[in-house]
Amino acid sequence: MTDTEFLTRMLFEFSYWHDMQDDAFKPRAYQLAAESIGALGHEVKEAWRKGGIKELKELPAIGQAIAEKIDEYFRTGRIRSYDALKKKFPVDIYGLAHVQGLGPKHIRDLYEQLGVKNLKDLEKVLRKQQVRDLPGFGEKSEEKLARGILLMKRSTGRHLLGHILPLAEDIVTRLSRIPGVKQCVYAGSLRRRQETVGDIDLLATSSDPERVMKAFVHLPEVETVHEHGKTRSSVRLSMGIDADLRVVPDKVFGATLQYFTGDKRHNILLRERAIRQGLLLNEYGLFKGKKLLTCASEEAIYKRLGLDTPPPELRVGHDELSAAERHTLPDLLPYGSVKGDLQTQTNWSDGTSTIRDMAVAAKTYGLDYIAITDHTQSLAFINGLDEKRVAKQGKEIDTLNKQRGQSLARILKSAEVDIKPDGSLDLDDETLASLDCVGIAIHSHFSMTEKEATKRIIRAMSNPHVDCLFHPTGRLIGKREPYPLDMKAILAGAKKYRVALEINAFPDRTDLRDLHVRMAVDAGVPLFINTDAHDPEHFTLLSLGEAIARRGWATKRDIINTKSLNQLRAWLEKKRPRPNWTA
């Protein structure tokens, strides 16, 4: 268990504990703190290293009491008050809370009356049918808990945005065809384009909600129906993700869309703002007393509250509302702005297709140019290119560019040059100088300290031929942790050596991530958005990269490959001449 996981779990268990005691407000405070720590990841420890309790208190939702707990944990490896809680209430609260339908009050009752401490105990008392006789429980709650355990065991946790988005779009299309449906969209974390999504939030308007609900719970991929109400239903789909559908009258669509786009922290801040103005905000509109002020559109609601409308990607409950109030929200990069993909692989190394096929696919997708960035010789197991093969590939690219006509994107000579453990590169400088554009990346020796990894990358960036650092943190969501990096030092190095950082759009990478994009934007470090395409199909992933850029408050100016080919060349040549430019 990582530090972050422990702290999140500890805060979550305190939240539930206080809920069991019927405390009205501490549960929420601990809940928000847990979410905040979970979202910040290793930045929590960075903050603590930098300035202890004082710096921890600067983090959102962290005050004196929780900062002291975190400080105690980093200093001693323990938290005395948490140990005391576990002694007084020796229950795996966190594990039990993941069962659908099991909340703090029932966890308390199950422990106090039947001694249930963990999932195994719960399964046992359910089998013995002991739960149904407890006050507040019955036969149905027994069934519901048993079903909850089953669903939890079969759930695969959070899902990658890139895997769920196509499914959600398909479901929206099918629901839209139901007679009586006027509008149907996905909302929630999908609409915010979070890198992972926990469930699919759907919203529809219809004059006949019950008909829509019936069709929804009977979709072919529905495996279990959690709830089937008149205006809200919830199901588990066969791929292990839940989908919720809410149906409302067409005239309140704007208010409901706002409400279900969230996230939770954003909505709470917005509703608290409404209260300060003597108003009430819910999914049916903005009200003064019983009088409806507006519900027609998201924009109307934000405007009535004195705010510009933050794009969905920014609604995370940090500082977007204060920017909305001061009219300083960024002019986000529009979808479809990227003109060329500067990281693509072919069958010269580990891609599936020829250079020509990739250039055709890119053109079909609407791109003007692509860089061919096959792996280099250190990656021998996938036939990485040495200097000779780079030169040979360059000749093929020259030929294709000469005969390309209208059906191929312009092809740039490039490579995904491997960064060796000492920070040197595995192509010689002469070869690097012959390329139109040079990307570098780490592919091995991932177990480094923060200091070593940071030094290694900065040394690699200091090579005067380098233009872009690919997938800078090396993470693979759900498979590999990012190597530890001093991101501020990396950004300073990128700025000093005029190296762009990549936003890699591949679904399990999405690297840089949103927080780091925002740091780069603030630091004035230029960015590329690339798909890392290994197949012609992969160009469709570009919009995922654009989504990350938007979540990081990036504008068109921040993204180099929104430039035309000529502008790109001019940008590259500010660093060094490109004598062999193919285009």
Place this chain on the structure above:
DNA sequence: GCCGTTTTCGGCCCGACTGTTTTCAGTCG
């Protein structure tokens, strides 16, 4: 326990669905 256009005290988002209840508590999003 956190936080500040209410700033070191006094507030703290809101509603649908379910099941166990006879009017509501618990859970969820």
